[in-house]
Amino acid sequence: MLKIILIGLMFPILLLVGCALANDMLENGSEESDDTTDSTESTPEDIFNKPPDDSLDDLSDDSSDEEYEDTPDIDDDSEQDHENENNNEQYDIPSFGFIDAHADTITRALLRDPGARGLYINNTLDVDFSRLAEFGAPVQIFALWLSDRYVAAGFERTDYMIDFFIEEVAKHSDIIEIALDLEDIIRIAGEGKISAVLSIEGGEALMGKIENLDHFYERGVRIFAPVWNRENDLGFGQATGSSIGLKPFGIEVIQRMDELGMILDVSHLNEAGFWDAHNTSTRPYMASHSNAYSVMPHDRNLKDDQITAIVESGGLIGFNMFPAIIASGNRVTLNDVSAHFKHFFDIGAGDHIGLGCDLDGIPSMPAGFSDVSSLKMFGEFLTEEFGEERAFNVMEGNFYRFFKRYFDSGNIT
DSSP states (O other): OHHHHHHHHHHHHHHHHHHHHHHHHHHHHHHHHHHHHHHTTOOHHHHHOOOOGGGGTTOOTTOOTTTOOOOOOOGGGHHHHHHHHHHHHHHTOOOOSOEEEEEOHHHHHTTSOGGGOOSSSOTTSSOOHHHHHTTSSOEEEEEEEOOGGGGGGHHHHHHHHHHHHHHHHHHTTTTEEEOOSHHHHHHHHHTTOEEEEEEEESGGGGTTOTHHHHHHHHTTEEEEESOOSSBOSSOBBGGGOOOOOOOHHHHHHHHHHHHHTOEEBOTTBOHHHHHHHHHHOSSOOEETTOOBTTTSOOTTSBOHHHHHHHHHHTOEEEEOOOGGGTOSSSOOOHHHHHHHHHHHHHTTOGGGEEEOOOBTSSSOOOTTOOSTTHHHHHHHHHHHHHOHHHHHIIIIIHHHHHHHHHOSOOOOO
8 A cells, every 4th residue: 555655756856857857858959950040041152152243243342341252261261271272282383273374465455445444343355454353363364465556656555554444443553463473473462462574565655666565574574575466676466468577686686585584475476486486595484375277277386297396495375365376167166275285285295384374465265265264264274174273274284383493583684
């Protein structure tokens, strides 16, 4: 009887304890469920999505940081960033995004109305500072070119173009600087900014005076092409049809360039002029925006013996995106582009080919390529076609190693 009484007294107590435990478990489970729900309500991509491109159209090129900001760093990308860092360590190269040897952006911008010449955000151009900044710390070589109307005042006009560009860079010095040598490029890249390198395309800027070469060197020009398509005091462009090579002044200019440490650019030289330049220069040189003649027989392209000469000199070739010198026909595709790169690789020039897109200097581009932003897609295309290492070298590695060996402040004498 006593056992029955004790069991009767304990039963309500056990029942109360069991209810309490069950209630506690339900509350804890609810809290865990709430945490999970909260963490999936929004993602970093939702919070930090960039506005559509057309939302930037109304911003002036003097936009403040408050008006336009880069997308904040996202933790989800940390693993990818680490992978990129490992790749750069593997190739012993700072992170650039790309290095491109030729853009006519300055000349094209100056064709615009004064109120539409800004280089920060300018949708009438293929290249502007804001789109370059999307790549992190790219190196863009900006060419100074003279149209026929300015040839008679080539020196003054080239000085004016440099003034214009320096002013544009000064407005946006938080994202871009002019680089004078490799040390500058490495420092600027380390600050996450764009490196701008100045080149002159066509010796008309010198107006027949060797001292003007020194003048432009002092103003920051580090790359010089003796001719464009036409004839000038230095030699003959490929469009002249001439079989005559460099003139005496052209030889003198290249010799002075060697003393200054300026990089010679042989794009646009006729074939005889190319060989005169090759035999005159004592330094490696580049063809900043030329393709393979064996793939597309056009006078602007390089024959295999010219490619071999550039390779043997330790020089570089920048691939040009102009459809007319990539392939024949009305629709040039990235497969046509790929044929040129395959040829460069096949003849042993794989470590001497990079980008020289000629943006803002060409009237059209291969299908699927629209402006400098397309280089992201192009890098992925090269990776799929030729593998990660070759793609990396084309996009930046080959030009960086060229600069590392030959792009210095020179020894001015």
